Amino acid sequence: MTVSLIISTYNSPKALELCLKSVLQQSTLPDEVLIADDGSGEETIKVVKEFQKESPVPVIHVWHEDNGFRLTAIRNKAIAKASMDYIIQIDGDIILNRHFVKDHKRFARKNSFVSGSRLNIQPELSEKLIAERSIQVSIRNKGVHNRLNGIRWGLLTWLLQNYHRTDLLYVRGCNMGFWKSDLLMVNGYDESMIGWGREDSEIACRLINAGIRKRIIKNAGIVFHLYHQDNSRAQFNINNEILQRTIEEKRTWCSKGVDQYLAKKKIE
Structure with missing residues (x-):
């Protein structure tokens, strides 16, 4: 089993730097890293170039x-370029526990996708970590919320894998794992959904409609989410309508998805 780690980011170079530092400290490294950059400027490009020099x-x-x-x-676009069997998806504003990739690899099973949890870091501690360029954070730090999610305990991980099973919409886009073949089967993310909101729940619904089981990784695959201001919710209602249609019509495919980039890849 080979792993592509996809990290999404947009103009948050200082947070991305911490995220990438935590990637380098993984006990089990991914086989490749793809940084899915939604149009960031030069500061982010510099961070990525430095990481490319350091990464093994x-x-x-x-x-x-x-x-x-x-x-x-x-x-x-990142999914189309990924060349490994399994895709772990995170955001660029999180700090990974050093066993994050190892835990996801161990938990992965065929015919299933995975959503994890997160621990939220409050503003003051987030600012301190960024100022000090430090990734030293744990459940013992003042300013870390959802601390139970940070207890790494293998037995609980397996016992709680059906946690939220009946909640169709529960996923955390900043901490997910998929077989690439399953993502291609449902045509990836629906690009008719622009702006913030519901894109992760919508792709999860199509996977479930296609017979791919949702599993929850608790007390493993641990991530710490740095504080940032909320994104605009202006498109939320439109995206929610698309999600509701996916549920009602039991869709397994989106018309504007990853296939358009796969065609370009073949030509190249």
């Missing part, structure tokens, strides 16, 4: 022009 595994910077919040599109 290939690093691919997938970038497109800044034309608003297009997370679905940049994730699809």
Whole structure:
């Protein structure tokens, strides 16, 4: 089993730097890293170039022009370029526990996708970590919330894998794992969803409709989420309508998805 780690980011170079530092400290490294960059500027490009020099595994910077919040599109472009069996998806504003990739690899099973949890870091501690360029954070730090999610305990991980099973919409896009073949089967993310909101729940619904089981990784695959201001919710209602249609019509495919980039890849 080989692993592509996809990290989405947009103009948050200091947070991305911490995220990438935590990737380098993994007890089990991914086989490649793809940075899905939704149009960041020069500061982010510098961070990526430094990481490419340091990383012992290939690093691919997938970038497109800044034309608003297009997370679905940049994730699809990264998925198309990923060359490994399994895709672990995170955001660029999280710090990984050093066994994050190891835990996801151990938990992965065929015919299933995975959603994890996160621990939220409050503003003051987030600012301190960024100022000190430090990734030293744990459940013992003042300013860390959801601390139970940070207890790494293998037995609980297996006992709680059906946690939220009946909640169709529960996923955490900053901490997910998929077989690449399953993502291609449902055509990746729906790019008719622009702006923030519901894109992760929508792809999860199509996977479930296609017979791919959702499993929850608790007390393993641990991530710490740095504080940032909320994204605009202006498109949320439109995206929610798309999600509701996916549920009602039991969709397994989106018309504007990853296949458009796979065609270009074959031509190249």
